[in-house]
Amino acid sequence: MIKLENVTKTYNKTVRAVDDISFEVKGGEIVAFIGPNGSGKTTTMKMITGIIKADVGKITVNGFNVRKDPLKAKESIGYIADNPDMFLRLKGTEFLDLIGDIYHVPIEKRKERIRQFAERFELTEALSSPMMSYSHGMRQKIMVVAALMHNPPVWILDEPMVGLDPKSAFELKQMMREHAQAGNTVFFSTHVLEVAEKLCDKVIIIKKGHLLFDGTLEQLESTSKNHSLEEIFLELTEK
Numbered sequence: 075m076i077k078l079e080n081v082t083k084t085y086n087k088t089v090r091a092v093d094d095i096s097f098e099v100k101g102g103e104i105v106a107f108i109g110p111n112g113s114g115k116t117t118t119m120k121m122i123t124g125i126i127k128a129d130v131g132k133i134t135v136n137g138f139n140v141r142k143d144p145l146k147a148k149e150s151i152g153y154i155a156d157n158p159d160m161f162l163r164l165k166g167t168e169f170l171d172l173i174g175d176i177y178h179v180p181i182e183k184r185k186e187r188i189r190q191f192a193e194r195f196e197l198t199e200a201l202s203s204p205m206m207s208y209s210h211g212m213r214q215k216i217m218v219v220a221a222l223m224h225n226p227p228v229w230i231l232d233e234p235m236v237g238l239d240p241k242s243a244f245e246l247k248q249m250m251r252e253h254a255q256a257g258n259t260v261f262f263s264t265h266v267l268e269v270a271e272k273l274c275d276k277v278i279i280i281k282k283g284h285l286l287f288d289g290t291l292e293q294l295e296s297t298s299k300n301h302s303l304e305e306i307f308l309e310l311t312e313k
Contacts, residue, residue, distance in 0.1 A: 075101050075150075075228050075259040076122060081131030083117055083283075091117045093283040094131075101227075104250055104260040106270035109280040110311055115263045116156055118280070119232050122261075123153045136228055149177070152226035156233045156263075158213035166201035166208075166216055170223065177224035184223065191219040194245045211237040218246060229253060231262035235269060247273055271303045281311050 076099040083092040092114045099105045107115050120126045122133055124144050133140040136150035161169050167188075174184040192198040195215040205213060214237045222229070229250070235243045250260045250273065264270055270277055277294060279287040287294060287310060291303065298306045 075099060075136050076230075076261055077132075077134040078118075078122070079132040079134075081118075081121060081128045081133060083114075083121060083126070083129055091283050092121070092128075095280070095283070095285045096131075097278055097285065097288045099259050099261050101257045101259055102254055103275045104254045104273055105262075106274040106277045107261060107263040107280065108265070108267065108270060108277060108307065109286075112282075113280045114283040115280060116232055119153075119230055119261075119263065122230055123151055124148055149224070150226055150228050152221040152224070152229045154214075154217055154221045154229075154231045154234050156236075158210065158217045158237075162206040162213075163204060165204055166197065169205060169216065170201070170220055173220040174223055179224050187223050187225070188219065191222065194249075195219065195242050209237075211239055211242065214238055215242055222249075227258045229258070229260045229262070231260070233263055233265070235264065235266060267303045267307060277303070279307065279310055286310050 079096050080094050081092060081096070082090065082094050084090045095118070107118070109115055117126070121128045122135060122140065124140050124147060127141070135147040138147040138150065140147045161172070164172070170188055179187070192201060195218070197212065197215055197219070200208060200212055205216065208216070218234065234246060238246065247269070250262070254260050271291065274291065276290045277287065278285065294303070294306055298309055
């Protein structure tokens with residue numbers, strides 16, 4: 075449900091953040107996108123969501139070309155950015171209503187989804203307060219609720235566990251599994267390799283804009299005498 079074909083992004087005409095990468099994430103898969111800081115993960119995710127444009131290449135989400143049919147592609151995506159500090163003057167309920175309006179979520183469905191997510195993330199009492207009063211973890215949780223409220227088939231999550239307490243992180247991982255089991259797509263970046271090892275169907279490794287690996291954990295482990303994802307990741311990225 076996500077497909078990149080020969081995608082490149084260059085900044086300031088000299089810095090090639092993403093260099094001719096191609097990969098596919100299918101329905102029913104949870105795929106981890108891992109790499110060192112500055113490897114191009116966030117740039118790639120922002121190109122998939124249409125926040126920034128690729129210089130070269132084709133990106134398809136849920137069958138829609140991101141460049142030619144951007145609204146349909148974006149309607150298919152639930153995106154959690156790496157920074158939850160936005161719209162902080164709004165109350166939680168006001169922010170979620172704004173997102174619901176943008177995605178045309180009917181009022182009754184909106185209320186029910188907000189109720190369900192708020193209970194799972196223990197946010198119910200905080201929704202009536204301005205988001206500037208929230209901790210980082212609470213802001214991260216409400217961004218998760220906002221991203222998933224319109225029930226998108228494709229989840230793109232940039233470091234979604236950062237700032238979450240253990241219970242909320244557990245709930246999010248359960249939701250990711252449920253989403254994939256329903257035939258949908260989950261594509262997320264993480265620096266916590268144990269999460270990738272326990273949660274994912276496959277991993278994609280990137281370094282300095284170049285794709286180093288795209289495959290299952292079993293395939294990755296077969297490339298090295300070491301058995302942990304951490305050791306193999308360090309071998310690949312330090313060469």
